[in-house]
Amino acid sequence: MACQSQQHWNRRTLLTAGLQAGVTAAAATSMSWLTPLATKLAYAQERAPDSQAPAKSVILLWMQGGPSQRDTFDPKPQASELYSGGVKSIKTSAQGVRIAETLPLMADQMHHLSLVRSVVSREGDHARGVYNVKTGFRPDPTLVHPSIGAVMCHQLTDDLEIPRHISMLTTNTPARGGYLGDTFDAFQVGDPQQPVPDVMARVDTERDEKRRSDLFSVVEQEFARGRLRNLDEKKTLHQLSMKRAVRMMASSQLEAFSLKDVPQTKKDRFGDTSFGRACLAATQLINVGVRCVEITLGGWDSHINNTPAQASRTKIMDAAMSSMLAELDETGLLESTIVVWGGEFGRTPWLNSTSGRDHWPHGFTIALGGGGIQGGRVIGETNPEPDRDAKDETADVVDPHAVEDIHATVYKALGIDYEQEMMTPVGRPMIVAQGNAIKELF
Amino acid sequence: MKWRPIISVLICLVALGGISSSLLSTSQIGSSADWQKRPFRPDTGVLNVVAAVNGEFIDSWKNADLEAAPPASVLAVMRRASLALHGTVPSLEEIREFGPSEQMVDTLAAENDLLDRYIQYLLADRRYADYVSERFARVFVGVDAGPFLVYRRRRFQLWLSDQLFANRRYDSLCRELISGTGVWVSDPAVNFVTATITDDSQGRPDLPKLAGRTSRAFLGMRLDCLQCHDDALGTIGLSFEGMSREALQTDFHQFAAFYSQVSISLGGVQDDYRHYSYTYLGDEKDKIITPKVPFQSDLTLPAGSRRGQLATWITARQNRAFSRTAVNRVWAIIFGKPLVEPVDDIPLSGPFPPGLELLATDFSDHEYDLKRLIQIITRLDVFRISSRAAFEVTSRHEQAWTVFPLVRLRPEQVAGGIGQTARVRTINADVSYSVRQQQQQDILSFVKRYGDTGEDEFEDRGGTITQRLLMMNGNFVKDRTRSSDGANAAARIAAIAEDDEDAVQITYLCVLTRLPSKTERDHFILALHGVSAEQRERVLEDLFWTLINSTEFSWNH
Numbered sequence: 001m002a003c004q005s006q007q008h009w010n011r012r013t014l015l016t017a018g019l020q021a022g023v024t025a026a027a028a029t030s031m032s033w034l035t036p037l038a039t040k041l042a043y044a045q046e047r048a049p050d051s052q053a054p055a056k057s058v059i060l061l062w063m064q065g066g067p068s069q070r071d072t073f074d075p076k077p078q079a080s081e082l083y084s085g086g087v088k089s090i091k092t093s094a095q096g097v098r099i100a101e102t103l104p105l106m107a108d109q110m111h112h113l114s115l116v117r118s119v120v121s122r123e124g125d126h127a128r129g130v131y132n133v134k135t136g137f138r139p140d141p142t143l144v145h146p147s148i149g150a151v152m153c154h155q156l157t158d159d160l161e162i163p164r165h166i167s168m169l170t171t172n173t174p175a176r177g178g179y180l181g182d183t184f185d186a187f188q189v190g191d192p193q194q195p196v197p198d199v200m201a202r203v204d205t206e207r208d209e210k211r212r213s214d215l216f217s218v219v220e221q222e223f224a225r226g227r228l229r230n231l232d233e234k235k236t237l238h239q240l241s242m243k244r245a246v247r248m249m250a251s252s253q254l255e256a257f258s259l260k261d262v263p264q265t266k267k268d269r270f271g272d273t274s275f276g277r278a279c280l281a282a283t284q285l286i287n288v289g290v291r292c293v294e295i296t297l298g299g300w301d302s303h304i305n306n307t308p309a310q311a312s313r314t315k316i317m318d319a320a321m322s323s324m325l326a327e328l329d330e331t332g333l334l335e336s337t338i339v340v341w342g343g344e345f346g347r348t349p350w351l352n353s354t355s356g357r358d359h360w361p362h363g364f365t366i367a368l369g370g371g372g373i374q375g376g377r378v379i380g381e382t383n384p385e386p387d388r389d390a391k392d393e394t395a396d397v398v399d400p401h402a403v404e405d406i407h408a409t410v411y412k413a414l415g416i417d418y419e420q421e422m423m424t425p426v427g428r429p430m431i432v433a434q435g436n437a438i439k440e441l442f
Numbered sequence: 443m444k445w446r447p448i449i450s451v452l453i454c455l456v457a458l459g460g461i462s463s464s465l466l467s468t469s470q471i472g473s474s475a476d477w478q479k480r481p482f483r484p485d486t487g488v489l490n491v492v493a494a495v496n497g498e499f500i501d502s503w504k505n506a507d508l509e510a511a512p513p514a515s516v517l518a519v520m521r522r523a524s525l526a527l528h529g530t531v532p533s534l535e536e537i538r539e540f541g542p543s544e545q546m547v548d549t550l551a552a553e554n555d556l557l558d559r560y561i562q563y564l565l566a567d568r569r570y571a572d573y574v575s576e577r578f579a580r581v582f583v584g585v586d587a588g589p590f591l592v593y594r595r596r597r598f599q600l601w602l603s604d605q606l607f608a609n610r611r612y613d614s615l616c617r618e619l620i621s622g623t624g625v626w627v628s629d630p631a632v633n634f635v636t637a638t639i640t641d642d643s644q645g646r647p648d649l650p651k652l653a654g655r656t657s658r659a660f661l662g663m664r665l666d667c668l669q670c671h672d673d674a675l676g677t678i679g680l681s682f683e684g685m686s687r688e689a690l691q692t693d694f695h696q697f698a699a700f701y702s703q704v705s706i707s708l709g710g711v712q713d714d715y716r717h718y719s720y721t722y723l724g725d726e727k728d729k730i731i732t733p734k735v736p737f738q739s740d741l742t743l744p745a746g747s748r749r750g751q752l753a754t755w756i757t758a759r760q761n762r763a764f765s766r767t768a769v770n771r772v773w774a775i776i777f778g779k780p781l782v783e784p785v786d787d788i789p790l791s792g793p794f795p796p797g798l799e800l801l802a803t804d805f806s807d808h809e810y811d812l813k814r815l816i817q818i819i820t821r822l823d824v825f826r827i828s829s830r831a832a833f834e835v836t837s838r839h840e841q842a843w844t845v846f847p848l849v850r851l852r853p854e855q856v857a858g859g860i861g862q863t864a865r866v867r868t869i870n871a872d873v874s875y876s877v878r879q880q881q882q883q884d885i886l887s888f889v890k891r892y893g894d895t896g897e898d899e900f901e902d903r904g905g906t907i908t909q910r911l912l913m914m915n916g917n918f919v920k921d922r923t924r925s926s927d928g929a930n931a932a933a934r935i936a937a938i939a940e941d942d943e944d945a946v947q948i949t950y951l952c953v954l955t956r957l958p959s960k961t962e963r964d965h966f967i968l969a970l971h972g973v974s975a976e977q978r979e980r981v982l983e984d985l986f987w988t989l990i991n992s993t994e995f996s997w998n999h
Contacts, residue, residue, distance in 0.1 A: 125640040127586055141654050142664055163907060182893055182906045197891075198911035202920050207984060215988045218965050223994040226830030227848065228837065231993075235848060237905050238993040245910040426784055 054415025055371025056336040057286045058148060059328075060294040061279075061321060062170075063313070063343035065301030066129070068357050069365040069382070070349065071310035072317075074117045075100040079384035083350050085307045085357075094376030102314040105322035111376045112325050112334060113341075113369035114441055118380020120400045121345060121361040126301070129344030129361060130173045136407030136433050143424055147175035148410055149292030150184035151432060155416050156291065161251035163187035164291040168278040175294050179424040183241075186294055189257060191274040192281040196257045199249050212246070256284040266327075271319035279324040286328070286337050300343055303356040328370065338371035338413055340406070349386050362393035366406050372413045373441050404435025412437035482559045484817055491804045492821045498796035499824055503844050510823075510844040511831040516542055516553050518999070519826050520560055521955040525851065525998055526776040527564040527816070529573040530858030533868040534931075534952050536560075554826070561820050565813050568871055571607035575599055576854070577775050578606075581659045582619060583637040585894065592636045592706060594626050601630035612768055612810035613757040616660055620753035625710035632711040635704055645706055649718060653698035660756050662767035662788035665736060668694035671723050679789045682737045689736075695720045696734035700752035713747040737763075737790060763790060765802035769815065773801075776819050778849030778998050797822070829999040849998045850905070853892040856996055857885040857918065863953045863990065864922035864930050888918045905996070913991050923986040925979035932986045936979040942970040945982060953989035 068085075070076055075089040075098065089098035092110035099107060099115075123129040128139050135145035146154070149165040154177075158164055167174040167186035177184025189196055201208040220239060224231050232239045248254070259267060259277055270276035275297045282293040297317055302309035321341065328334035346364020347357035363382040369375040381398040394400055411418035411433050418433035484492070503510055514522075520540065524532045532540075540560040542553075564570055579599045588595060605615050622631035638648040638655070654666030667678055668691050678689035695718070702718035704711060721728040733748050735741075741758050743751040756764055766788050774780035781795050782788045805815050819825060829846040831839070840847045851859070861881050862869055869881060892909050913919055925932045931952050939945035946966045950958045958966065969981050989995060 128640065141651075141658065141666060182909075185893060185906060185908070187908055188891075198908075198915040200915060202915055203984075207980070211984050211988050211991075214965070214969075214984070215991055218962055219988060219992045219994065222959050222962055223992065223999075226832065226835065228835050228840075231848075236850070236993050236997065238910075238996065241905040241907055242910045242914070242991070245907045245914065248907060248911070249915075 052372045053336070055338045055373075055413045057290065057333075057371070058152065058292045058338045058340065058410065058414070059282050059286065059324070060148065060175075060292070061317075061339070061341040062134075062294055062296045063300050063317070063341070064130075064171075064173075064296050064298040065126070066343045066345045066347055066359055066364075067300045067313065068302065068306060068310050068347035069117065069360075069363075070347070070357070071100050071102065071307065072314060073099050073103075073115050073365040073367055074382060076349070076382075076384040079349075083385050085351055085355075087307060097376060097378055100314065102311050103318045103322075105318045109322045109325040112329060113339070113367045113375050114373065114377040114379065115365055115367050116379040116401055116406065116438065116441075117363075117365045117382055118397045118400045119342075119346075119364050119366050119403060119406065120394050120397060121403045124345060124359040124361045126344055126359075127173075129359070133342060133344050133366075133403050133406075134173070134175055135178065136404045136435065143428070143430075144176060144178035145430070146178035146180045146184060147186070147294075148407065149175050149186055149294060150177040150180050151411070151416065151422075152291045152414060153184050154180045154422070156414075158289060158291065160253065160289050161247050162253045162256070162285075162288070162290070163248070164289075166285060166290055166292070167294040167296070168192075168282070169274055169296045170294065171296070171298070175292070179430065180422070183237075186292075192257055192259050192277045193274070196254060199254060201249065212242075253288045256288045256290070257281055266323075269319065270323040271316060273316045273320065275316050276320040276323070279320040280327070283324060283327045283331070283333065286333055287331065302347065303352070303358055304354045306347065306351060306355060306357040309356075325370075334370040336371055338368060338373060338410055340366065340368045340410065342366035342406075349382065349384075350388060363397040363400070368406070368409070368441070373409065377440060379438055379440055401438060402435055404433055405438055406435070407433040408435040408437040409441055412442070482562050483555065484558060484821060487808075488814065488818055488821065491800060491818050495797040495800050495818070496823045498800065499822075499843060502796045503842060506838070506842055508839060508842050508844045509831070509833050511828040511835075511839075511846070513550060513553070513823075513826055514828040514846060515956070516556055517951075517955050517957075518828070519557050522825065522846070522998060523557070523561050523564055523820055525855050525859070526778075526820070527561075527574065528567065528569040528858070529576075529852070529855050530569075530862040530869075531953075531955055533862050534866040534948065535868045536563075537951055537955065554821075557826065558817075558821065561817065565816065568603075568607060571603040573854075574775060575603035575606050578602055578771075581771065582634050582655070584655075586637075588637045589639040592626055592639060593633055594630065595633065595637070597627060597630045598633035598637075606812065609811065609813050612805075612812050613764070614810075616764075617753040617757050620656065620660070620756065621747060621749040623711050623713070629710065635701075635711050636706060639706065647701060647704050647706070649698045649701050650694075652701050652704075653694065656701075656752075656756070657694075657697065658786035660767060661761075661763045662770060662782075662786050663736075663763065663790075664787055665689075665694045665697055679791065680736055682790050684791075691722055692731075693736040695722070695731050697736055699731040699733040700748045702731075702733070703748050713749060759806050762802055762806075763788065765806045765810075766794070766798055768810070768812075769798060769801045769805055772812065772815050773819060776816065776825065777847065778851070779847050797824075846999065851996055851998055853889040853894060854885060855998075856892065856913075857888040859995065860888075860919060860922055860990060861885065863986070864932075866931050866934060866952065884918055884921075888912070888916070891916070910991075913996075914987075919987070919990055923983050923990065925983040932983045933979060936975075936982045942967045945970060945978075946985070949982060949985050949989065953986060954992075954994055 070085055071087050075087050076084050077088045088101045090101045090104065090107050092099055092107040094110040097110050097115065099110065121129065121132050123132040123138060131139045134147045137145040153164045165175065165184060165186045167188045169190060170188055174188050175186040203211070216239060228235055259280060262280065267277070267280065270280045275295065278295045282295055285293050297313065299313050300310065325334065325339060328337055328339070342365070345359050345361040348360045352358055379399060380401060383396040386393070386396055408418045416432065419431060421429035421431055424430055517537065520532050520537070524530060524536070540556060540563065542556060576599055579595070579602055583595060583598055618631040619634040622629060622634070624632055626633050626636050635647050635652065638651040639645065640648050650666060650669050657663045657665035664678060667673070668689055670691070672691050673689035680689045680693060681687055699718040702716055703713040705714040705716065717730045719728040719730045735755050738761060741755055741760055744754050755761065770780050770782050770785055770788060774785050781798055801815065801818065804818065808814055824843040824846070827846050829848060831845055835845055839845045861884070867873070869878065891912055893906060921927070922930060923932055924930060925936060927933060935945050935948050939948055943963065946963055947957055950956060966985055970978060973981060
């Protein structure tokens with residue numbers, strides 16, 4: 001998929017083009033100082049309705065495989081068995097919002113979350129769908145786009161001793177820095193029951209320090225001779241990243257990955273699962289200043305026997321996600337933390353011949369809340385029994401929103417100007433997010 | 443150059459026997475004695491092209507008023523060549539076999555002879571085909587697991603390796619990729635097509651994806667940027683031989699239409715009579731698209747399948763975009779950096795950098811012979827020049843190739859280098875199958891954690907904390923440097939080195955393919971001075987760790 005034409009024609013490029021095209025040099029000079037200011041003012045005005053400070057962090061609950069909207073946040077009990085799958089709905093803490101009966105604990109937290117039930121994309125393939133939803137762009141052979149966490153870390157500065165962008169339990173498709181560079185890739189960790197990988201030196205402190213001392217004072221000095229000035233700073237970043245890694249190895253912030261000091265009763269609430277433990281650890285990581293935590297729960301690709309397959313996932317998700325929202329709320333972190341739940345697409349509104357549901361990017365649900373995004377709201381609507389032979393599968397989706405709109409919404413809540421352009425390594429300007437923030441969520 | 447220390451170290455190794463007996467086995471490609479005796483010097487045609495390309499670079503340096511670095515050492519060039527063609531550093535065994543000998547006359551010509559022979563050895567070894575085929579596989583089919591059943595990436599890569607090992611004509615190979623028919627298992631070339639099948643494409647290849655990959659891999663053009671709209675920004679160059687024109691959305695879809703007839707069934711990949719239709723931007727209805735090439739449409743297309751026509755047009759000798767693209771790709775594999783950047787965006791009408799046109803012409807004039815092309819490129823001054831200089835090196839020097847560019851190693855090269863470093867013997871086909879399998883598995887898991895660069899092989903990326911942690915504390919490095927494992931080089935060197943100086947020098951040769959500087963040597967000899975046997979092993983283990991964790995180890999230079 002090539003770049004979108006609208007990428008080239010946003011407010012800033014039009015202004016720049018106008019300057020280049022017609023105005024005199026003097027006028028251009030006089031306007032040049034206004035351009036960034038005007039942009040910031042315009043953006044501030046867009047955010048004006050919400051007086052709250054921008055969100056600081058994001059937790060992405062990534063449902064790998066494609067969760068069924070009918071079995072989670074968009075049940076259709078009124079539809080026939082073929083469409084409903086026999087899943088009933090229950091009331092929630094948000095007035096008028098009903099979700100699948102398999103999420104009883106989440107029902108008590110729905111005032112924190114809003115549901116966009118009308119997300120549409122054009123990607124029904126796993127790999128392409130993952131790319132699309134994680135980056136907000138369709139796959140493009142010319143470059144790799146960054147994920148939300150990478151953009152956040154690129155745009156916002158911190159002085160954290162541990163990585164600011166973390167991916168937990170991810171197997172194949174962790175969030176990437178894309179064209180922003182590998183330094184913005186998510187740091188991958190597994191189940192918090194296990195130690196963080198590779199942060200313990202393999203020899204005693206004295207030997208470890210001697211090794212590094214020999215490296216920096218002898219071997220690196222020899223290599224730098226006769227090469228670019230400030231080689232490490234300007235080009236290799238080798239010693240810099242090594243020093244950061246060493247700082248991380250010695251950091252007390254590493255304890256945020258561990259659950260050893262967490263009371264058992266709290267652990268039990270999140271569930272005795274790796275996903276539950278990761279959700280609990282995520283609250284600790286956000287508390288020490290991590291910007292973005294992605295947590296993966298797989299097993300949603302239910303082409304056969306959908307209903308029990310989805311129920312096995314919702315059981316894990318229900319305890320973990322509800323407890324995480326409650327914990328963030330109790331600690332006050334939810335005010336500054338956006339929680340996003342979703343997968344690469346949804347699943348067909350009907351059951352197939354093996355009682356499964358197949359891939360469905362034409363109207364599925366993404367849930368989000370916290371960090372200034374209003375909870376308890378529902379955006380869009382899907383047809384309980386859509387025509388299976390419809391030529392346009394999205395025709396009866398009410399108030400459809402492209403995946404890009406979710407990204408724009410998150411960036412807006414973070415105070416990141418999503419219309420700004422970042423530069424790829426080859427100097428190609430690329431907009432942060434192509435969509436529009438969903439106004440009803442602010 | 444100071445060869446005496448190397449020679450003394452190598453003689454010491456042979457004399458001690460413990461290693462030497464295992465160092466002499468290279469049955470797959472002939473014994474070391476064979477290689478030393480083989481008179482090898484590139485033919486006059488190769489040397490003429492080398493001289494002409496060297497001349498173009500020298501002229502460009504003069505025009506830019508840039509000074510050039512002196513020639514690199516034989517060992518430095520051996521390391522580059524081994525990384526480029528085998529994806530690993532030279533083993534101590536190879537350094538002994540192909541490095542400078544006691545009788546060698548210390549001249550540039552003699553050094554070039556050594557290197558020519560070494561590169562010939564690298565090209566004759568199966569590891570060349572295995573490693574370079576993976577580089578090409580990334581271009582042809584990407585890195586994803588791809589569609590279930592109908593796509594076999596491993597099978598494709600093995601087939602590609604066979605083709606490279608046999609040095610099949612590159613144009614013929616590409617024609618088969620584009621127009622091949624059959625089943626993905628027995629006719630692996632068709633995986634080029636089936637790799638693009640997605641869940642959404644109803645069992646047929648994804649035409650835009652396939653067309654995009656074709657234009658990038660074989661024409662060095664990003665025609666897929668035209669998929670959604672015309673090229674309003676003027677970034678796609680379709681102007682040809684003075685005829686200026688804008689690149690249009692139609693150019694891409696007419697190109698993609700050559701693949702419209704591909705059908706896939708249990709019988710494999712075939713061609714039928716289906717049309718390709720598309721709704722252009724601004725149109726309300728889709729229309730049937732007739733295949734048309736985006737430039738040089740005067741080249742005759744044969745009768746037959748549309749894919750066959752496309753394959754013929756792409757690989758026609760007059761289609762210089764094909765030759766240039768191959769040259770630029772091979773150059774990038776060898777240097778870690780293409781001649782024209784990005785690697786798949788070469789202007790049709792130039793201007794071209796020094797060497798590209800000469801190399802492209804030679805490639806098409808000599809049966810698209812990849813090994814000849816590699817031989818020429820690795821013979822060039824720019825490949826054998828030093829990466830450091832007495833003058834102040836700037837990025838301009840690197841851009842102009844007046845110094846060998848510093849390029850971050852690919853994750854596979856880092857992993858392969860660590861693996862080879864830990865063994866004094868070459869890890870090649872002579873090593874037991876289980877050892878090689880284990881090595882392969884370990885490399886895969888290392889690369890996964892280190893960060894696979896995917897298809898963007900030649901973009902420079904900053905080092906990450908994850909990478910540094912993995913190198914400092916990960917199992918892969920630990921298992922290969924610990925002195926308690928008697929098979930590791932650290933332990934063997936501790937056991938056999940004649941004295942401290944030998945131990946330090948052999949370790950440097952194993953890891954960095956060079957001898958230590960005086961400062962380095964003195965520093966590490968001091969660390970070994972007067973220690974017990976047990977401590978000696980630990981000090982050498984620490985030295986291995988230190989060198990493996992250096993910038994020098996992780997970069998090509």
